[in-house]
Amino acid sequence: MPELPEVETVRRGLEPVCTGATILNADIRRPDLRWPFPNRMAERLTGARITGLRRRSKYILMDLDSGETLLIHLGMSGRMLITASDGRDAMAAFFHSLPAPEKHDHVVLDLDSGARIAFNDARRFGAMDLLTTSDADSHKLLANIGPEPLGNAFDADHLKGAFKNRKMPIKSALLDQRIVAGLGNIYVCETLFRAGILPTTPAGALSAGKIETLVPIIRDVLIEAIEAGGSSLRDHRQTDGDLGYFQHSFQVYGRENDPCVTPGCKAKISRIVQSGRSSFFCPNCQD
DNA sequence: CTGCACGCCTGCCCGC
DNA sequence: TGCGGGCAGGCGTGCA
Numbered sequence: 001m002p003e004l005p006e007v008e009t010v011r012r013g014l015e016p017v018c019t020g021a022t023i024l025n026a027d028i029r030r031p032d033l034r035w036p037f038p039n040r041m042a043e044r045l046t047g048a049r050i051t052g053l054r055r056r057s058k059y060i061l062m063d064l065d066s067g068e069t070l071l072i073h074l075g076m077s078g079r080m081l082i083t084a085s086d087g088r089d090a091m092a093a094f095f096h097s098l099p100a101p102e103k104h105d106h107v108v109l110d111l112d113s114g115a116r117i118a119f120n121d122a123r124r125f126g127a128m129d130l131l132t133t134s135d136a137d138s139h140k141l142l143a144n145i146g147p148e149p150l151g152n153a154f155d156a157d158h159l160k161g162a163f164k165n166r167k168m169p170i171k172s173a174l175l176d177q178r179i180v181a182g183l184g185n186i187y188v189c190e191t192l193f194r195a196g197i198l199p200t201t202p203a204g205a206l207s208a209g210k211i212e213t214l215v216p217i218i219r220d221v222l223i224e225a226i227e228a229g230g231s232s233l234r235d236h237r238q239t240d241g242d243l244g245y246f247q248h249s250f251q252v253y254g255r256e257n258d259p260c261v262t263p264g265c266k267a268k269i270s271r272i273v274q275s276g277r278s279s280f281f282c283p284n285c286q287d
Numbered sequence: 288c289t290g291c292a293c294g295c296c297t298g299c300c301c302g303c
Numbered sequence: 304t305g306c307g308g309g310c311a312g313g314c315g316t317g318c319a
Binding site: 123172 | 289290291292293295296297298
């Protein structure tokens, strides 16, 4: 599932073919994803030049020279597929060479670079919106998101404040986007394993020392996953269609009943359900 | 305010 | 081989 590292990987894949390119055609192939598309989205995208691609939490922000920003959320199964970015003459590419849209290609952008960007999302938990670039941070979906875990605003003091007096299990707290941006189920499980913290521990019960170790562990887990090109599981693919491979590095996620990777630990990985989501942990290494 | 259940949506995988 | 059910889960909504 696209969490922060996968979204960052997609952003990095899109950047070289998008930045500086003009959208020649926008094909909106259904009226909605999770929510209806904004009014006249195709018209507002057509002719706009892409000035940059940013990421905020799990959202991709495509800035346009029209003064608007296309907000993209991949949801659970969303992918951005790039095809035909081979430098051929753009018009020839349009009329002769681009592949037909595939199933679940809901929005297809043709760029003057000859690239075709297809937003493909089987489950349609994804979303798109167009917002005024200067107001992007106050957009409803972005306004209440916490600090970027790889940024300077994320530190132990921030977490201590967020966790204080909270009875919510640490698993849920780290999934709460208002506390820290971009973490999903996979990386929270991996983080808590590395930190030696049981997912059921009330956030407010964590010692200052544990919270201090949590910060660099969260950063390391995310950075390693970004460097590995994002994980994939069943749905997520990188922009070129290849599967990511951080999935091979999971130490607990998806490993129920498998042996713990800690040398000398003979325990098996457990799975419990918290707030309807699976938590994987080692009952011996985490407490 | 807090914490949690629910629904959205489809594909995949398992068991029969 | 086909089919039903469970599961995956980000995130907004609504409830206690």
